Amino acid sequence: MPPSIHPVDLISALRQKHLTPAIVFLTSRRACDEAMQAFDHNEALLPPARQEAIAAVLDDVIAQYPSIAEHPLIPTVQRIGVAAHHAGHLPSWKIAVEELMRHGCLDAVFATTTLAAGVDFPARTVIITQSSIRKARDFTDLTIGEVQQIAGRAGRRGKDLVGFAIVTPSPYIDLAVLTKGFTGHPEAINSQFVITYPMVLNLLKAHPLDQMQSILAKSFAQFQLNQRAEVLERKLDDVHRQMEPYGPRVCTDWISQWHMFDQVRRQRSHRAPAKNHEPPEVAARFRFLTPGRVTGLSKARGVVLRQYRSKGQKSPMVTLLRPGGAITECPAAIVTDVFDRMLECKEAPSYPWCTPESLESLLQDLEDLPTRLPTLPILVSKDDEPIPDAVVQTLGDFSCPTCPSRSACQKDYLNASKLRQEQQRHMKSIQALRTSLWHRFQERIEALQKFGYLTATAQLTEAGEWARLIRIDHSLLITELIRSEAFTGADPSLLAAVMSSIAHDDDRPGLFPRISAGLGSLLGQVRKLAESLAPYEEPPLLRADIAAVTERWIADPQLTWIGLCKMTTMAEGDIYRLLARTLEFLSQLHTLKDTHPALADCASQAMAVLRRGVLEELP
Amino acid sequence: MTTDELEKLLAQQPIALLHRLARGRVHRHFRAGKRRLIELLLRHSAENRAGFESDLQALIGERKSQRPEPPQLRHQAPLSPRTDHQSRRPHPHHEPDSHEPSVSLAEWLAGIGVPTPQPFVPDPWQDDALDKLETGDVIVSVPTGSGKTYVAVEAARRAMEDNRTVIYTSPLKALSNTKYTEFSRIFGADLVGILTGDRRDNGQAPLLIMTTEILRNLLYDAAGGEIDLRLDTLGLVIMDESQYLADPERGVVWEETIIFCPSQARLLLLSASIGNPHDIADWLTSIRPVPCHLIKHSKRTVPLRAGYLHPDGKLTPLFRTIGIPHGHPGHWHPEAKRLFARYEDETMPSGRRR
Known part of the structure; x- marks a missing residue:
């Protein structure tokens, strides 16, 4: 099934409803040419009077542009009063078609949507067959401005009482795009300013470098960037206003002060949870497992050579010297008894964690220990002890823990830091908006200096003097x-x-x-x-x-x-x-x-x- | 109804119905196949389940009442869409705000014709634009075909009567040529010249036509010290199609030209309807010695009507109203809506008539 109306049927439908002359916008040049070919076997001829009128207009155009005298489309146009007009044609042929339209000799022109702006002739009716056009290898929906540009060709001033824009569907058409285009308000346009090499050379030829920034400031690009910057500035003012209650306190910059304090505190509390997992008796015992301490294990005794916390889990560990000379790394939980006896132990920074002499004596002493030893009475507290303020203070020399505004800082910190981040972000964007054009200009200057068109002081060199003429x-x-x-x-x-x-x-x-x-x-x-x-x-x-x-x-x-x-x-x-x-x-x-x-x-x-x-x- | 039940119910419906249900709910639903469409609809329905289900029931009900209709429906005379079967069929959901009857094709087509020739009287905005040009720059943003050329011609005529040079720029060489012919006809061939990259026809004429690139180059030459042409007597620069300012590749040329346009010359920017003409007016006011006035309206000289032509040749209005319902893209004519739904149904790869 042909998914769209046949061109011949289309034209006859339009003629029947007195909707001619019409411009039919099609997807591609090929679609236009095929539409013209569809009339090859069409029997409906124009009345002789109209054929003569077309011939007369064409003769006038040919007199001016002889190249189209032999144009292969002339017979078809004369016979049926329909023509194609697209970028694949010679400009003189397009002028001929426009001239025919202006004289009202044609019933319809097939044109491509891509060049709607270049179609500078009105008609009573425009026919729209699609809702998207090919732009840079991809189909994009027509913008409201584009739909209105196309529809704008309908209705000739002084020749028509009304104009018609008629949609006839082809596959993949989205009617919603078109109805939005008809009824909507056109899009805002944006600057497409780019800084080109000839622009830089020509500007530097005529003006000194220190005026460049003020010249760039005159561009629509900068005008629009300023508009965006102003929006941000208003937001920034708003943020400033919200920041008012968070002004200087005991310290002027209390937000960063609290931020650092908070971070240190967090680091500390990261270490803390590991402790919480160990049973309270192990934690309590661990403090006494210092080098030289005699401990009871399940079967024998041992001497602590060092105590440490494991790297990953931060679990309490001890290095034990066992009878017979074995040195083992064990979790602190393996210790069953802590005896009230310390042996002489000279610590060393590396394995075996004590000096060889003391290792000898330790081993000897361990053998010589009596069979019964008093155990150390260790009090196991059930509750976590509060961190002493003194310890916190040594962590980073912060005055926060004892500061009178501590509670206020703690309460406001989250809000205030969020606001301050926003403020800094806005200030950065405003800065970028105000200076981006100038930075791009400077990049161009650097490139031109590199190639020797500009001197180090941004004067035109001999090469620059002529290169600026290539625009x-x-x-x-x-x-x-x-x-x-x-x-x-x-x-x-x-x-x-x-x-x-x-x-x-x-x-x-x-x-x-x-x-x-x-x-x-x-x-x-x-x-x-x-x-x-x-x-x-x-x-x-x-x-x-x-x-x-x-x-x-x-x-x-x-x-x-x-x-x-x-x-x-x-x-x-x-x-x-x-x-x-x-x-x-x-x-x-x-x-x-x-x-x-x-x-x-x-x-x-x-x-x-x-x-x-x-x-x-x-x- | 549970989600599973809803999914099953949706799966039983023909795809056309699903597309009608998806309209306004799912973006670009017409590209989706049936399974994907059901998935999207279910995802969407999470927001307003009750509304979705009632719409679905209404559509199913409508479809049932439509089914016994004879197939020759499509060959019926398109003249009066409000015939029996139309009024019999309820539109419970997708036209909640239609209280007035939709326009008929006959009404919509009425008034075609050629107006009786009348002596040309400029529109108030045209006079306004010309007056404002006395005191500053002017930007005109009006719909295509409202008579911007009249403003250009009159402004040029006035400037030339004051012995000042006028430059008219267009974005395309082809448009330059058209304007050259047109202006030569109006002012006489000896008063109009055209400049291209390599050729000058009557380059000393008081009215010069060129592309914007050529003017930009002239301005750079003038700034660089090589006085060219008659820039000292330049009184008016007319820039046609100034919405090209937003052209990705060439827009920069428009900006350069406007920035370096000599301060003694007035600027007249002619543009199709754009969204932010006041921005451009503000910009010009901020960089030029004289204020820039904005002439803007969206009323077309010749009223526009929108229609829908079905591939079988049936013509119907596109909107419920006779003109374009500005700001109401959803006010579709029921007949256009029905025909288009059928079209989508027929052309959908997975939705052949079942």
Whole structure:
């Protein structure tokens, strides 16, 4: 089942309801061309009078732009009064279609949604077939502004009483996007300010460095950043107001003071829980298991060589010397009795934890001990003792535990520290908003200094003086190419070909003529340079096939437009735009005639050849 | 009803019904398959279970009452959508706020035609914009096709009568060409010139047309000391389609041009409807020597109506009202709603007619 209405049915439905002329917005150029082909076998012809009117208007346009005299679409347009209008067509053909619309000769025009802004002719009706458009390889929903821009073409002032925007569904359409677009308020627009190399050079040419910040402050970008900063400042004021009750106390900066104190306290209390797990009698006994203490084990006796806490669990451990000389590490819980007897023990910092002499004597003494020994009376307290204030104080020299505002600090700390974090965050963002443009500007200055377009004091060098005249995309690549003499001795066709591959930013695939060896090696050189510049400037696509098209057009002045179009599968309009953009880039090179006469001359030769046939028709 | 029961009930329903249920609840529900849709609906229903269940029951009820209808329904004359079967069918849930009857197709189509030729009388806002230009810069933000060109032409005419140069910029070369032809027709070919990167046609004319990039370059040249053209006598700069300020790639050129526009020249920015024109006016006021006035309205000169055309050729109004119900995107015409639901039902990969 065809998921959308057939173009022929669409037009006849519109005609029947007197909704013509109409602009039908379709997804792609191909959809427009297919819609036109759908009329190939259509029997419904225009009345002769209207066909003549179309012919008359077309004759006028052809007189001005002879290139479209043979346009393959002319017979169809005349027969059925419907045309296609998209970026794949020559500008002169688009002018012809617009002219026909203006005279009211056409019933419908198929156009692409992508170029709604470029469709500068109104109609009674617009037909919308989709709710999303392809932007950067992905489909995104139409914005309210875009829907209104499209719908805005409906209704011709002075020719219509009402205009109609009609939705006809195609697969994956979301009607909600469109109804929102019709009824909503358009989105706010945002600055897209970027700092380019030519901008920096031209500004520094005309103004001293110390004025730059005030010039950048005049941008809409900074205006919008300031707006955001003001919102934050209002929030900051609010935070300040909330912070009022948390002003200076006994210490001026009591929040950080309490923060540190709290952290130390926490660290202490981290250690504490380990103690809590051990039975109270072990804890109580552990204090007496000091080196030299004689203990009773389940079967024998032992002497404590050292006491420590295990690394992970912090459980109480002892190192015991057993009769026979064995030295063992045991948990303190293994000790069954603590005897009221200490042996002479000289401690040492490493295994066996005492001096060899004392180990000998200890072993001897252990053998010589009487069979009965008095045990030490150890009091086991059931409750945790409170930490003595003295101990806490030695932990970090804090006055907090004894401070009169201690309870207030403890109560307010959480709120106050949260507020203060917020305050610091806002202050940082405000700072960033106010200075980000200037930082980016400085980055550009540094790069330009590195490449020698600016002196250390940000004055234009000799190279900077001419480089500022190149005010196009990829300007750094182009000026670096000129400085590396890549174009010395290149003939006009090579220069133009390289320029067009730098200028072209579309990755539509297609079939293209073969590339010459000279151009291939030159492009290789350009590509290498572009890659080395990648940290400073986004490298262009540098398509060799695109360069080949331009090379053919310049190298062979006898080549006709039709001949060129036959060499590639690129659409006419795309070839036109490619060459027009190349012309623009070449004309920038031409402005270097004072410093690089040979290059400027080469560029103007290329321009002279390039500007022929179709390209001559429009200024 | 437990969640399991609800899930089972949902699974029994045709997908079209699920999509209607999902409308307004699940974002981009039309992309989801049946299983995923049920999952999303269940997740959503957690918020307002009672409302969800009652909507579901209403839809099921509606569907049952619809079923015995003869299939030739779709071939019925589209002229009056409020026929018997329409009024018989209740709309209990998805149109709670429709008290007035929806507009009929005949009413909606009424009034097509060509207005009787009338002598041109400028709209008040057009006069207003021209007056305000006497005392400062002006930004005009009005819907497409309301007559911005008239303001541009009159402003240019007045400036030229004062012996000042006018520059008109457009974002696209193609638009420049169109304007060149149009202005040459209005003012005479010798008064209008066009500048492109490499070519100058009548470059000394008092009204110059160029793309914004070219003007930016001229301004840089002037700032750098190479006086070019007639910038000293420049009295007015008209920037068409200034919403390009927000263009990701070229927007910066508009900003540069506005920042470096000579202070003695007035700026006239023409823009389609945008959300924050007052921001731009405030910005201009803050950086230019004269205040910037904002001329803004959203009323179209030619009223707009929105319609829905079903692939079978049936035409119906899109909204319940004859015009566009601003601020109420949900005021769909019941017929458009029904047809579109059917369309979604038919084109859904998993939702072929069962």
